[in-house]
Amino acid sequence: MIGCCAAVRRITFGPWEIRGPAGHAPSFTCDLGSDLKAQSEAGFRKEDGSYLEIWNLVFMQYDRNSKGELTPLPKPCVDTGAGLERVVSVVNGFPGNYDTDSLRPIISRCESLSGCSYDGRSYAVRDLRSDVPYARDVAMRVIADHSRAIAFLIADGVHPSSDGRGYVLRRVLRRAVPSWSRVGAAGAVLAACHRRRCRYPWRCLPGASREREHISRVVTAEEEKFSETWNKASPCCSGKQNEFRPEEKFSGEVAFLLHDTYGFPLDLTEDALKQFGLVVDTAAFEKAMSAQRLRSREDRAARGISFTTQRAGGKTTEFIGYSELECDSTITASFTEDDSLSSPLKEGDHLALFTERTPFYAESGGQVSDSGEIHINGATLRVIDVQKVQSDYFQHSCVVAQGQLPRTLAGMSAHLAVDAARRASIRSNHSATHLVHMALRSVLGSHVHQAGSRVDDSMLRFDFTHFEPLSPAQKDEIEERVNQAIRDNFEVLTQVLPIEEARKTGAIALFGEKYGERVRVVQIGPQSVEFCGGTHVQRAGDIGFVLISEESGISAGVRRIECVSAKGALLATRTLRSELYAAASRLKSSPHTVVDRIEKLQASIGDLQRELDSARAKVASSAANELLTQASTTAKGRKVIAAQVERMGVDTLRTLVDNLRTRIGSGIVALVSVDDGSATLVAGATSDLNKQLHVGNIVKEAAAVSGGKGGGRPDFAQAGGLDPSRIPAALSKIRELVE
Numbered sequence: 001m002i003g004c005c006a007a008v009r010r011i012t013f014g015p016w017e018i019r020g021p022a023g024h025a026p027s028f029t030c031d032l033g034s035d036l037k038a039q040s041e042a043g044f045r046k047e048d049g050s051y052l053e054i055w056n057l058v059f060m061q062y063d064r065n066s067k068g069e070l071t072p073l074p075k076p077c078v079d080t081g082a083g084l085e086r087v088v089s090v091v092n093g094f095p096g097n098y099d100t101d102s103l104r105p106i107i108s109r110c111e112s113l114s115g116c117s118y119d120g121r122s123y124a125v126r127d128l129r130s131d132v133p134y135a136r137d138v139a140m141r142v143i144a145d146h147s148r149a150i151a152f153l154i155a156d157g158v159h160p161s162s163d164g165r166g167y168v169l170r171r172v173l174r175r176a177v178p179s180w181s182r183v184g185a186a187g188a189v190l191a192a193c194h195r196r197r198c199r200y201p202w203r204c205l206p207g208a209s210r211e212r213e214h215i216s217r218v219v220t221a222e223e224e225k226f227s228e229t230w231n232k233a234s235p236c237c238s239g240k241q242n243e244f245r246p247e248e249k250f251s252g253e254v255a256f257l258l259h260d261t262y263g264f265p266l267d268l269t270e271d272a273l274k275q276f277g278l279v280v281d282t283a284a285f286e287k288a289m290s291a292q293r294l295r296s297r298e299d300r301a302a303r304g305i306s307f308t309t310q311r312a313g314g315k316t317t318e319f320i321g322y323s324e325l326e327c328d329s330t331i332t333a334s335f336t337e338d339d340s341l342s343s344p345l346k347e348g349d350h351l352a353l354f355t356e357r358t359p360f361y362a363e364s365g366g367q368v369s370d371s372g373e374i375h376i377n378g379a380t381l382r383v384i385d386v387q388k389v390q391s392d393y394f395q396h397s398c399v400v401a402q403g404q405l406p407r408t409l410a411g412m413s414a415h416l417a418v419d420a421a422r423r424a425s426i427r428s429n430h431s432a433t434h435l436v437h438m439a440l441r442s443v444l445g446s447h448v449h450q451a452g453s454r455v456d457d458s459m460l461r462f463d464f465t466h467f468e469p470l471s472p473a474q475k476d477e478i479e480e481r482v483n484q485a486i487r488d489n490f491e492v493l494t495q496v497l498p499i500e501e502a503r504k505t506g507a508i509a510l511f512g513e514k515y516g517e518r519v520r521v522v523q524i525g526p527q528s529v530e531f532c533g534g535t536h537v538q539r540a541g542d543i544g545f546v547l548i549s550e551e552s553g554i555s556a557g558v559r560r561i562e563c564v565s566a567k568g569a570l571l572a573t574r575t576l577r578s579e580l581y582a583a584a585s586r587l588k589s590s591p592h593t594v595v596d597r598i599e600k601l602q603a604s605i606g607d608l609q610r611e612l613d614s615a616r617a618k619v620a621s622s623a624a625n626e627l628l629t630q631a632s633t634t635a636k637g638r639k640v641i642a643a644q645v646e647r648m649g650v651d652t653l654r655t656l657v658d659n660l661r662t663r664i665g666s667g668i669v670a671l672v673s674v675d676d677g678s679a680t681l682v683a684g685a686t687s688d689l690n691k692q693l694h695v696g697n698i699v700k701e702a703a704a705v706s707g708g709k710g711g712g713r714p715d716f717a718q719a720g721g722l723d724p725s726r727i728p729a730a731l732s733k734i735r736e737l738v739e
Contacts, residue, residue, distance in 0.1 A: 054086040096120070098141050106144040139179035146176035147190045147219075154215045159465040160222045160557050161451065171265070173219070174226050178271060190219050214447050221467040221557050252284025259285075260292065316392035321359040321370070322494075322535065325418040329357040331376075334409040345405045351381075352397050353409055354389075359418050362386040362394045366453030367430055367534040372418040379403030383416075423535065425457035428566040431492060431524060431536045432482065432546050433460045436563060437508075438528040439481035440464055443474055450508075451558045455534070459549070459564050466559045470551050478561075482546045489541035490525035497521055507531050545569050616648070620656040624663070627671075631664060632735070638689070639667030640738050642731040648673040650680055650718075657684045657716075668695065670702070670734045672727050679722035681710060681730065690714050698737045706730040 058079040062070040085097035092100045098107060099120060107118050118140050119133050153169045160170040176190055250273055258264035270280050315332055334353040336345065345351060353374075360383060363369040369386035374396065381398035389395050433455055441448045444466055452463035470478070495502075499519050503509070507521045507529040515531065522532040524540055537543060544566040554560045564572045580591050589597040623645055631639045641660055648656070653673050660669040661684045670683035681703060685695045696712040703710040703719035706726035710719020722730060 054090060055080065055082040098144060103141075103144045103148070106147055107140045110140040110143055142179045143176055143190065146172055150176075150190060150219060151215050154218050157447075157449075159218065159447070159449065159451075170222065173222055174265075174268060175271070177223065177226055178268070190223050214445065217467040218447075218557055225555075225557075249281035250278045252281035252286075253288055255280045255285045256288035256292075259289075315356055317354060317394040318357045319359075319361070319394065320357055321361050321418065324359045325420050325423065326416065327357055327359050328413060328415050329355040331355050331409045331412050331414055334407075336407055341407065343407075345400050345407060347400050347402065347404075349400045350398070351400070351409075352395050353381075353414075354393055354395060355414060355416065358386075358394050358396070358416055360386045360394065360396060360416060361418075361423075361426075361535055362388040364388060365532060365534050366433075366455055367426065368454070368456040370418045370423055370426075372416070373401070374398060375415040375417070376405060376409065376412055377403075379405045381405075422457045425567060426455060427535045427537050428543050429457070429460040429564075429568070430455045430534045431540065432543050432563060432565040433462055434522065434524050434528045434530055434532070434536075435482045435485050435540070435543075435546070436460070436462055436478070436561065437464070437530070438485070438524075439478040440466075440561070442481055442527065443477050444470075458568055459562055461560060461562050463554060463558055463560050465557060467557050469553065470559070470561075475548050475551065479546065479548055485525050485528070486540045486543050486545060488525065489539050491539050492536050493523040494536070495521045495523075502531065505529055542566075547572055616652045617655075619646070620648070620652055620659065624656060624659050627660060627669075628663060631667070633667075634739050637666070638738060639664045640670075640735055641667070642670040642734045644672045644674070644727055644731070646673070647675055649675070650682070653680060653682045654718075657682050661686055668693070668698075668734075668738055670699070670731065672722065672731065674724045674727075677724065678720065679706070679708070679724050679727055681708065681719040681722060683718075683734070684716045685714075687715060693738065698734060701737060702730045702733040705733045 058081075060073060060077045060079060063073055064070050083097075085100055085102055088100040088102050089095070089097055094100055097103060107120075110116075111118055114136075116136050119137050150169065150173055153165070153172070158165050158169050160166055160173065173190065250269075255266060255269045258269050259266060266280065266282070266285060273280065320327055332354045334351055336349070336351045360370045360372065361367065363386065370383070371385075372383050374381040374383060379400065380402040381396075382401040383396050383398050385397040387395050387397070433453055437448075437450060440462075447465060449465045450462065451465055454461040496518055497505070499515055499517060502519045502521050505521060505523075507523075509515065509519075509531045519531050520533050521529065522534075522536055523529045524536075546563050546565045547569045548561060548563050549572060550560075550562040552560050580594065584591045584594050584597075587594060587597045587601070627641050627643055627645075630643055631641045633639055641664065645653070645656070653671055657669050657671055664686065666686050666688050668683060668685040668689065670681065672679050672681045674680075681699060683695050683699050685693060694714045696714060696717040699717035699719050700709075700711040703722060706722040706729055708719045708722035708730075710717060712718055
């Protein structure tokens with residue numbers, strides 16, 4: 001792009017002056033990438049004569065090709081760099097954006113959280129590795145800028161996710177996390193800074209103030225989740241950096257490990273390595289990434305995924321399954337796993353076929369595909385899966401259930417029949433999903449959005465954006481709202497509308513989902529209106545009733561709720577009742593008194609456990625006195641107790657080792673106990689020997705002698721899986737190693 005630069009004539013703010021040339025525009029053109037001083041004299045002139053440019057108007061006029069030829073743009077435009085903070089810096093009388101009252105309060109919050117002071121006197125680029133105060137300044141600026149961007153994104157309805165704008169939000173947040181190490185603050189720093197920011201009633205985005213608590217919860221959940229990943233991955237990164245000289249590159253294989261195992265994008269690893277003066281070997285990283293892609297393709301091929309993506313020629317498929325469950329149609333194309341064969345298809349053979357019309361629903365929108373049968377010339381195919389290929393072709397994956405067929409079926413007539421009972425269960429669960437979504441938004445808030453779903457004939461699974469587990473009361477209320485809508489028996493209304501008209505109905509659309517010019521809108525009652533192409537019941541009452549079976553977290557900021565409806569809910573209720581009656585029978589109580597009976601048994605178990613612990617303590621004390629008499633002394637004056645004791649639990653064994661360590665003065669204690677055919681070894685050394693021997697290494701070698709595994713700290717270790725018949729060899733090895 002080529003443009004020319006113009007500036008305002010003169011504006012004065014206190015000690016600052018914005019000045020420009022006498023004419024309305026300079027008489028020269030310039031490249032946008034050239035030095036700003038060469039473009040214009042516009043800028044702030046301070047009392048010392050220096051300038052700080054805050055506004056630069058560039059008139060986009062030409063397109064320059066690779067040969068340097070200029071072509072006028074079809075729509076010339078003006079680009080202006082007068083950002084909000086630049087103007088605020090003039091009003092506040094500060095030389096930089098981060099000193100203004102739009103960002104400085106967040107930096108002040110960073111100072112109070114970290115105990116470090118913000119200098120901010122220089123914006124010049126310096127060495128982050130050697131200039132610690134400057135590094136802290138940069139970190140605080142990153143936190144201030146990112147916390148504001150994060151707050152505005154969430155207030156605008158964006159939530160952290162693995163794709164789309166949600167992924168952008170997640171990356172912005174994760175790029176700020178490494179700044180903590182330079183600031184020295186702990187905990188959810190961005191969330192704390194956001195709470196500070198929300199005290200300011202920003203008119204440009206009032207949602208940031210209205211949803212302050214929600215935004216804080218979102219940020220805290222995502223921040224804490226990633227901080228765990230950062231803490232796990234950072235030692236791997238910092239530990240490996242010492243293996244390289246500054247002129248060398250950081251291992252691309254290790255960078256790939258951080259990406260593949262810990263979810264660290266390459267750019268985050270590169271940022272983390274800057275403080276060590278290292279760069280990543282990107283060629284090796286890309287090689288490892290390519291190898292993973294190849295493994296993934298091979299895995300998909302091994303599972304037959306490549307077979308299900310065959311392309312069909314001819315006509316597209318007309319779906320009539322909303323109103324019909326059976327139809328006659330013509331086969332347009334068919335494929336087998338090996339089309340080079342000439343033998344006919346027989347029972348058990350697999351194939352895929354495409355038809356002009358079909359009542360079979362193809363898996364999409366979280367709803368699984370239909371199953372059923374296709375009849376061709378007296379032969380029967382069992383339909384096990386239906387997928388959309390290039391959106392408009394329905395591929396029916398089948399297995400020959402009865403009879404024989406030629407390998408090429410194109411042009412033949414077929415009768416397609418959907419499994420009606422299974423379809424009914426799927427419809428029930430899908431309609432129930434809409435009501436669950438409605439209830440979640442009503443109970444938890446409008447921030448709830450669908451983050452994935454799966455609907456089949458046995459249950460429904462719904463993923464949604466939320467940042468804390470549901471309480472029992474919330475689950476009860478969600479169930480009640482769903483079942484009240486079912487009892488109200490709302491009619492399920494469907495309309496196919498132009499997408500803009502559909503949006504005006506208030507229907508909920510999935511962000512990132514691709515919609516055509518016309519969309520299907522499904523409404524169940526006054527509160528549930530969504531874009532949806534799935535199959536549904538005719539009235540809400542057809543669902544029967546809904547039970548929540550499970551609720552859990554699946555990732556930072558995303559929860560999962562699983563439910564059953566209709567026949568599935570009835571079966572779940574019967575199962576729970578059967579289990580309750582079985583529990584009551586074993587507890588010798590009635591179903592109504594099971595809880596009281598369990599509480600009494602728990603109290604009794606607690607009393608017995610305390611008595612057992614007391615008895616074990618007495619046994620351990622008695623054993624300690626006897627074991628002290630068995631202590632031997634090495635040539636260096638170290639005492640060694642290595643013995644097998646009577647059957648003891650691990651906790652008792654550890655307590656006994658600790659007891660003996662405090663009583664032998666200087667030495668090591670190693671005890672083995674056999675329980676249920678397997679032996680456990682616990683060993684500990686006195687603190688004065690920490691620099692002379694490593695108990696973890698001793699236990700590891702001794703355990704290996706007897707077929708076990710173990711290890712631990714320099715002063716305390718444990719091993720398990722020892723062969724009881726080889727315990728003497730393990731104890732002898734310990735004595736040998738201590739000597």
